[in-house]
Amino acid sequence: xxxxxxxxxxxxxxxxxxxxxxxxxxxxxxLRRAMAETIGDRYLIVLFLDGGNDGLNTIVPVNGGSxxxxxxxxxxxxxxxxxxxIRIVSPLVPSLPMTDTNTGTQLGFHPxxxxxxxxxDQGRVAVIQGGGYPEYSLSHDESxxxxxxxxxxxxxxxxxxxxxxxxxxxxxxxxxxxTIGGSVAGELSQTATSVxxxxxxxxxxxxxxxxxxxxxDPDDTTFKNDVFNALYAAASAGDHPFIKYxxxxxxxxLLATTSYPELHDAYVNRSGSLxxxxxxxxxxxxxxxxxxxxxxxxxxIYGVATGAANVNARFFEFSNGGYDTHSDQGxxxxxxxxxxxxxxxxxxxxxxxxxxxxxxxxxxxxSLLENLDSKVCLMVWSEFSRxxxxxxxxxxxxSQGPMFVIGGGLTGGIFGDHPNIAESALDEDGNTKYKxxxxxxxxxxxFRDVYGTIIKHWLNVTDQPTLDSLLPLDTTLGFSGPDYWxxxxxxxxxxx
Amino acid sequence: xxxxxxxxxxxxxxxLLRRTGFGATIDAAQKLLDDAGxxxxxxxxxxxxxxxxxxxxxxxxxxxxxxxxxxxxxxKRQLQEKLVLFxxxxxxxxxxxxxxxxxxxxxxxxxxxxxxxxxxxFVKAINKDPAMMEFLDTVRNHKExxxxxxARELQELFTLGVKDPxxxxxxxxxxxxxxxxxxxxxxxxxxxxxxxxxxxHDKGDAEEGWNPPRGPKVIYKNRGGFNDPSGQSxxxxxxxxxxxxxxxxxxxxxxxxxxxxxxxxxxxxxxHKLITFFAxxxxxxxxxxxxxxxxxxxxxxxxxxxxxxxxxxxDFYLSAAPPGMDTKKSVKWPIDYVxxxxxxxxxxxxxxxxxxxxxxxxxxxxxxxxxxxxxxxxPSVFGWDWETSxxxxxxxxxxxxxxxxxxxxxxxxxxxxxxxxxLIPLDLPTAGxxxxxxxxxxxxxxxxxxxxRDALIxxxxxxxxxxxxxxxxxxxxxxxxxxxxxVATVLQSPIYQLH
Numbered sequence: 001x002x003x004x005x006x007x008x009x010x011x012x013x014x015x016x017x018x019x020x021x022x023x024x025x026x027x028x029x030x031l032r033r034a035m036a037e038t039i040g041d042r043y044l045i046v047l048f049l050d051g052g053n054d055g056l057n058t059i060v061p062v063n064g065g066s067x068x069x070x071x072x073x074x075x076x077x078x079x080x081x082x083x084x085x086i087r088i089v090s091p092l093v094p095s096l097p098m099t100d101t102n103t104g105t106q107l108g109f110h111p112x113x114x115x116x117x118x119x120x121d122q123g124r125v126a127v128i129q130g131g132g133y134p135e136y137s138l139s140h141d142e143s144x145x146x147x148x149x150x151x152x153x154x155x156x157x158x159x160x161x162x163x164x165x166x167x168x169x170x171x172x173x174x175x176x177x178x179t180i181g182g183s184v185a186g187e188l189s190q191t192a193t194s195v196x197x198x199x200x201x202x203x204x205x206x207x208x209x210x211x212x213x214x215x216x217d218p219d220d221t222t223f224k225n226d227v228f229n230a231l232y233a234a235a236s237a238g239d240h241p242f243i244k245y246x247x248x249x250x251x252x253x254l255l256a257t258t259s260y261p262e263l264h265d266a267y268v269n270r271s272g273s274l275x276x277x278x279x280x281x282x283x284x285x286x287x288x289x290x291x292x293x294x295x296x297x298x299x300x301i302y303g304v305a306t307g308a309a310n311v312n313a314r315f316f317e318f319s320n321g322g323y324d325t326h327s328d329q330g331x332x333x334x335x336x337x338x339x340x341x342x343x344x345x346x347x348x349x350x351x352x353x354x355x356x357x358x359x360x361x362x363x364x365x366x367s368l369l370e371n372l373d374s375k376v377c378l379m380v381w382s383e384f385s386r387x388x389x390x391x392x393x394x395x396x397x398x399s400q401g402p403m404f405v406i407g408g409g410l411t412g413g414i415f416g417d418h419p420n421i422a423e424s425a426l427d428e429d430g431n432t433k434y435k436x437x438x439x440x441x442x443x444x445x446x447f448r449d450v451y452g453t454i455i456k457h458w459l460n461v462t463d464q465p466t467l468d469s470l471l472p473l474d475t476t477l478g479f480s481g482p483d484y485w486x487x488x489x490x491x492x493x494x495x496x
Numbered sequence: 497x498x499x500x501x502x503x504x505x506x507x508x509x510x511x512l513l514r515r516t517g518f519g520a521t522i523d524a525a526q527k528l529l530d531d532a533g534x535x536x537x538x539x540x541x542x543x544x545x546x547x548x549x550x551x552x553x554x555x556x557x558x559x560x561x562x563x564x565x566x567x568x569x570x571x572k573r574q575l576q577e578k579l580v581l582f583x584x585x586x587x588x589x590x591x592x593x594x595x596x597x598x599x600x601x602x603x604x605x606x607x608x609x610x611x612x613x614x615x616x617x618f619v620k621a622i623n624k625d626p627a628m629m630e631f632l633d634t635v636r637n638h639k640e641x642x643x644x645x646x647a648r649e650l651q652e653l654f655t656l657g658v659k660d661p662x663x664x665x666x667x668x669x670x671x672x673x674x675x676x677x678x679x680x681x682x683x684x685x686x687x688x689x690x691x692x693x694x695x696x697h698d699k700g701d702a703e704e705g706w707n708p709p710r711g712p713k714v715i716y717k718n719r720g721g722f723n724d725p726s727g728q729s730x731x732x733x734x735x736x737x738x739x740x741x742x743x744x745x746x747x748x749x750x751x752x753x754x755x756x757x758x759x760x761x762x763x764x765x766x767x768h769k770l771i772t773f774f775a776x777x778x779x780x781x782x783x784x785x786x787x788x789x790x791x792x793x794x795x796x797x798x799x800x801x802x803x804x805x806x807x808x809x810x811d812f813y814l815s816a817a818p819p820g821m822d823t824k825k826s827v828k829w830p831i832d833y834v835x836x837x838x839x840x841x842x843x844x845x846x847x848x849x850x851x852x853x854x855x856x857x858x859x860x861x862x863x864x865x866x867x868x869x870x871x872x873x874x875p876s877v878f879g880w881d882w883e884t885s886x887x888x889x890x891x892x893x894x895x896x897x898x899x900x901x902x903x904x905x906x907x908x909x910x911x912x913x914x915x916x917x918x919l920i921p922l923d924l925p926t927a928g929x930x931x932x933x934x935x936x937x938x939x940x941x942x943x944x945x946x947x948x949r950d951a952l953i954x955x956x957x958x959x960x961x962x963x964x965x966x967x968x969x970x971x972x973x974x975x976x977x978x979x980x981x982x983v984a985t986v987l988q989s990p991i992y993q994l995h
Binding site: 145155156157172173175183184191193194195196197206207208209211212218220223224226227228230231232234235238239240242243245246247249250252253256257 | 590819825875884889890892901904945947959973978981984989991
């Protein structure tokens with residue numbers, strides 16, 4: 001049963017915290033210049049697992065540790081030999097032990113995540129346990145929106161990364177970010193600068209009208225281009241500030257509709273291109289939407305790293321769906337639902353990093369391509385985890401779950417505490433309790449600590465007032481108590 | 497500025513209609529010119545309507561969005577709908593939090609009811625509007641812990657602004673706290689009628705024994721031009737429900753400025769915002785003060801005379817000029833762009849989902865989402881960000897895609913199709929006359945430079961001709977490609993994004 005935020009009537013919540021997500025801070029030109037280009041030659045990708053990924057079956061207790069976690073796990077998740085059981089019998093244990101420091105429980109990956117386990121062994125995966133927020137919502141829409149805007153207790157119109165982009169001084173004619181999908185990802189939402197949206201580079205372009213009867217009619221697009229460029233050049237040279245702005249932004253937009261599609265050919269034609277592997281059916285596993293979406297991102301990154309004209313995007317977002325496994329969640333078998341999702345994502349990510357390494361090999365010392373696989377950081381989140389006790393053959397919506405930060409330039413390992421799944425520790429909905437203290441036997445990780453660590457250590461924002469303004473503490477909104485985010489930890493340790 | 501200033505130019509008439517509605521045809525502008533004669537008479541004609549009781553219906557909020565959009569496109573009461581859109585942005589309330597379609601529609605109808613009525617009564621009604629009470633937490637305002645959200649936004653956004661035009665703060669935290677007490681215990685029943693639960697209302701220190709005491713129910717001890725350090729009391733004794741009306745009465749008496757030249761804070765704030773919506777951003781203080789004084793707004797609070805004074809002012813007509821260094825223009829809102837374009841092309845959207853009958857059949861709501869404005873879903877209580885915030889790579893591409901879809905709707909025969917042959921005489925002989933007719937159709941003929949006109953002519957003639965090159969619009973294939981393309985190009989042009 002979903003608990004809606006509206007049922008928490010004791011809050012003095014704000015409909016917006018515009019005063020806190022301070023635009024005034026961002027209008028300071030000196031600060032903005034200092035903020036610009038803080039990502040340097042790196043890249044950041046955000047991957048959203050849509051539907052609420054079952055964390056307990058993703059990072060699985062292997063033994064009992066000091067609290068008997070595996071015993072509890074087996075109580076809640078039935079043996080697959082029984083009908084509908086979703087217990088993971090043989091979690092994949094990495095060679096580098098993955099131990100929950102709080103309880104000493106040894107942990108393993110879902111069998112579908114063999115590729116991620118391999119990357120973990122290379123020190124390229126940080127698993128952050130218990131990711132969530134206070135007053136957690138079990139509504140897909142609401143929770144997703146909370147994670148994207150980075151504000152559980154207020155409703156700014158900006159995304160957490162969008163606020164960073166605005167603060168960093170990007171303008172309307174810049175395109176620092178791309179969403180692979182249908183519309184601008186909520187994380188990137190803001191009104192300062194442009195986020196390109198497309199599904200496939202090959203199909204991205206200016207919306208030309210191509211439907212007129214073309215029995216031998218000449219192609220109109222050249223003339224369309226000419227007039228568009230002429231009108232927008234005239235505007236760029238205009239006197240009125242709005243016309244000038246439109247001229248600049250429109251010109252940049254039109255350029256993007258040509259410079260971006262060109263990235264496709266450059267990527268496919270590069271010597272040693274791994275292009276075909278993304279659509280490989282043999283061995284099966286790739287040729288998935290996640291692989292092909294990541295490939296689009298690879299094309300853009302390759303373009304930026306080889307100095308392609310008019311391509312400067314360094315922030316990306318995409319998603320994979322199907323995680324709302326109320327039924328038929330499955331277990332260790334390759335045909336099972338959650339297995340298939342994990343394999344799709346794990347294998348695609350591994351290929352993507354192999355691809356980046358292959359591109360890096362092309363680059364000379366000091367070039368933008370050098371060490372490319374260490375310059376790309378990929379964060380994975382889902383809007384909630386799932387209920388601890390399974391239902392017939394699946395799971396319902398839950399509270400906190402694991403987040404992942406992946407890449408070559410980070411400090412891999414396990415962070416945060418595994419949520420306490422003992423019966424006495426669950427709430428009345430059968431979900432693990434979100435707590436910022438240890439009163440429930442395990443401390444949750446507020447997702448804002450993960451965001452903040454990325455902003456501070458990957459995006460190099462060290463100015464404290466800026467950090468406070470991008471991710472205000474719950475105390476600034478008047479909340480206090482063990483559930484709330486009252487002290488930020490932007491040095492979680494998974495990024496140097 | 498004067499009511500009796502003649503309205504003689506078609507460009508001025510089109511400007512007036514464009515700003516007070518969503519796009520107007522040349523014929524409509526000519527008719528206004530003929531019927532009015534003066535600016536005052538034209539304003540009177542536009543303001544002469546009784547607000548309708550229209551309330552968008554439908555099962556889901558998307559249906560109600562589409563019903564309202566359809567109404568905007570077809571109603572003759574264009575100024576009414578333009579005002580409703582303004583008030584929706586001003587008293588911004590989002591379905592995201594309210595999550596009740598009936599409350600959103602009720603609020604929509606309230607905006608219509610008061611759109612040009614008495615502003616003070618309007619604000620008193622908003623106090624008790626269920627959607628607003630949900631959105632800004634009035635229903636969660638309890639005597640033990642009064643919720644300050646509405647008390648803050650009521651002053652900051654709805655009536656006074658954070659600071660007055662001279663830069664002095666209009667209220668302080670104590671004012672917010674006290675006003676919040678007035679609203680404690682308010683709720684609404686399932687018919688949407690607001691009522692006060694006495695038991696949950698802060699009845700005052702004596703009755704409730706607050707520790708620490710919350711003091712007398714007064715506001716504006718140190719500001720507002722009242723010059724009374726003991727503050728203005730909204731206490732109504734045991735008539736607790738009257739406190740919120742008293743609060744509004746006091747807010748509306750708030751004044752700013754040096755002694756001897758004080759002005760009404762609410763009047764200037766409200767007039768300023770209306771001017772930025774109807775005329776242009778950044779109006780001079782003189783413009784604001786003149787329309788407030790000439791309409792007596794600060795005494796009567798009647799919006800209709802205030803609007804009239806805005807519509808006859810010289811500064812209002814300044815933005816009719818083509819964009820230049822000192823001209824003041826505004827960026828069209830996505831709703832302006834979509835609704836205005838459809839109205840000027842005399843087109844309708846199709847079906848329950850109100851989609852454009854060209855391109856991929858994308859719904860207007862999806863187009864508007866990509867452009868950054870979905871009514872019933874303002875991004876926050878601050879409303880939408882205006883002017884150049886509407887425009888970025890992605891939102892411009894969204895406008896271009898809409899233009900392509902609209903002019904690409906060539907397969908039907910009814911009003912959902914783009915019928916260039918009905919809008920432009922097909923016997924226009926030359927590239928120049930055709931370009932002039934198209935730019936006139938879309939209301940930018942007086943706005944574009946000769947360079948831009950030449951570029952459009954080059955497009956029409958495939959780069960080969962000039963203004964006097966003959967073009968045969970009776971050639972259907974040519975028309976389908978070039979005339980449709982020309983209209984799309986103008987819709988995608990920089991100047992068309994402004995008004």
